[in-house]
Amino acid sequence: MLEKSELRLILRENLDETIRRVNLALRGSGLKGLAKVLSRIGRGAKLPHWYERLRHEKSLPNLDGKTVGSVVEMLLVAVLETHTFASVASPPLRINPARGVDLPDLDLGVKSPSENFCTSEPFFSAYERLIGAGHDILVLLTDYQSRKNTPPLRLQIIKWRYLACTEIADEQLCRIALKHRPWLLAKSESWTQRVYRFLAYVNQSDWRAKQLLRMVDLLDDDAKIRAAIDSTAADFRAQNARRERRNEIPLPDSDFEAIQRIADIHPLHTGVIDAADNWVAETQKDAGRLPNENEWQRLRDGPLDGKIGMSFALQWRYNFGRLFGEPSTIA
Structure with a gap:
């Protein structure tokens, strides 16, 4: 019996052909050869309710996004067993x-976003934004979003990517963390952990956090940090003017003052680190912990090669737009 890692390698090497066969199945072609596997993994060891329609009418019933993901997973498993791993x-x-x-x-996740590129995933640790997940994933982008309103539903996988576990992390935050890692570690391990804590918990919908993230990106250049501080006054006024027009609560003066106080600390990068630390303490309270030993080892030695956008609400929000050449933002 092959190891899981060996099976995943076979899948990666045969990914295009595997997806081609899944798409054929989604068009109702070759389903009879997949029926045995579909029965085994179906509820109650029976063929799924959509099977007969897909086989005979070449389309799926009106399904919600979650059920579409289940259809794709089941057909993928059937193709893997009968074709990709058959030999x-x-x-x-x-x-x-x-x-x-x-x-x-296979120790493999399967994500089936549609053209909005997003999925919601369980949250375990904020540091996943930098170190990635515990397993690889296969991202299968479907055309469900554009097809669902024009029945009958004829679904296809339009783009696909295989991501190693460390790549399931935020691209922008990993770039900043990796860029500064040698410099920070040479200065102070404590500084490095505090900066990485901020990157793990940052919320860019928070005005102060967004400004601090800009400065963390410039951390090794005090002149650029000063220019960034100077530019915040105009942005603060513009944001509050916009909020006033929308009858929204204005940004508190304390946020602006917290940024301005950085200019009084020398060298400036220490002021940025302290301000970022203060933001985490104020917004996350006791939840904003430093990395544990395992997380720290992966932060210090890992590739920090995230490829997606990740933001946090009640769960992780994965945004796969960057994988497929589309802009995506984090919050």
Whole structure:
């Protein structure tokens, strides 16, 4: 029996052909050859309710986005077993997202966003924004968003990417963390941990946090930090003017004053680190912890090679737009 890592490698090497076959199945082609696997993994060991319609009418019933993801996963598993892994020793594959990974027999997640590029995922640690997830994922971008309003539903996977576990992290935040890591570690391990804590918890919908993130990006250049501080006055006024027009609560003066106080600290980068630390303490309270030993080792030695956008609400919000050449932002 091949190891999970060996099976994942086979999938990566045959990814285009695998997706081609899944798309054929989504068009109702070759479903009979997948029926045995679909029955085994179906609820009650029966063929899924959409099977007959897809086989005979070449379309799916009117399904919500979550159910569409389940259809894609089931067809993917059937193609993997009957084609991709057909010539090697592999176990029967299960779909079990309750265990924290969609395909536990491969240690592989499967994400099926539509053209809005976003999915919601369980939250375990804020540091996942920098170090990534505990397993690889396969991202299958479908055309569900544009197809759902013009029945019958004829779904296709239009783009796809395989991401290693460390790549399931925020691209922008990883870029900043990696850029400054040698310089920060040479200065102080404590500084590095505090900066990385801010990057893990930052919320760019917060005006002060967004300004601080700009300055953290410039951390090794005090002249550029000073210019960034000077530019905040105009932005603060503009933001509050906009809020006033919309009858929204204005930004508090304390946010602006916290940024301006950085200019009184020398060298300026120490002021930025302190201000970022204060923001975490004020907004996250006790939840804004420093990295634990395992997280710190991965932050210090890992690749920090995130490829997606990640923001946090009640769950992680993954934005895969950057993978597919589309702009995406974090909050």
